[in-house]
Structures are given as C-alpha cells and as structure tokens.
Amino acid sequence: QVQLVESGGGLVQAGGSLRLSCAASGGTFSNYAIGWFRQLPGKDREFVTAISRSGGTAYYADSVKGRFTISRDNAKNTVYLQMNSLKPEDTAAYYCAAPTYRRAPASDPDEYRYWGQGTQVTVSS
Numbered sequence: 840q841v842q843l844v845e846s847g848g849g850l851v852q853a854g855g856s857l858r859l860s861c862a863a864s865g866g867t868f869s870n871y872a873i874g875w876f877r878q879l880p881g882k883d884r885e886f887v888t889a890i891s892r893s894g895g896t897a898y899y900a901d902s903v904k905g906r907f908t909i910s911r912d913n914a915k916n917t918v919y920l921q922m923n924s925l926k927p928e929d930t931a932a933y934y935c936a937a938p939t940y941r942r943a944p945a946s947d948p949d950e951y952r953y954w955g956q957g958t959q960v961t962v963s964s
Contacts (some may be wrong), residue, residue: 848958
C-alpha cells in the first residue's frame, strides 16, 4: 500500500511559480511511476504530467508543456512539480497518483490506484 502526500500549493499571481511535492511512503518508491492530475469542482480530473519509475521519461499535457517540469528523487521518495509562468487557468486542486506496481505512467486517471489528498493551487490575474 502506497501513501502519497502533496504539499506546496498556495496562492500566486499570474506569471509566478510554485513547486509542488509528492512524498511517498509504504512501498519501494522506485517501483512506481507517478502522475500529477488537477481538478476543478464538478469537473473530471485532468492529466498534467507523469514520470517513469527511473525518472528518465516524462510526459506532459499540451497545456503545460514548456511551463511545468516534473522530476523525482528516489532517494527521498519524492516527486516534484515545478510550475512556472502560471496562468489563472492553472487554478485547480492538484493530485499526485501512482499506478499499480511497475506499471508505466499513463494519462488516464483510471490507470492510477493510489492518490494523495490534493493541494490547492490558485493563480490570480
């Protein structure tokens, strides 16, 4: 059983930056790909980015490509999401998630088994 805890959300002005963290426990972290999703109230979860188990491959939604960077430190059991040039439309609750053991990263939230509780990001105009 993998537990995930997000942190780093907050209020920022448009054009600013935030770094989110996703800390994992309860499993061998390097055996799990990690994805980030975001969600607005009443809306479906939207894929943001994902990273492979080794950190060697990353995937991004077109809406964040060039602005967001995902990385991981397997020694610290943590994945980071660096968000630059933030826009008001980036406002959402951000969740990190892990698929089952040794599964590849995916953009479909149904492929993910373990979820954090989320952290709110609000970008003011």
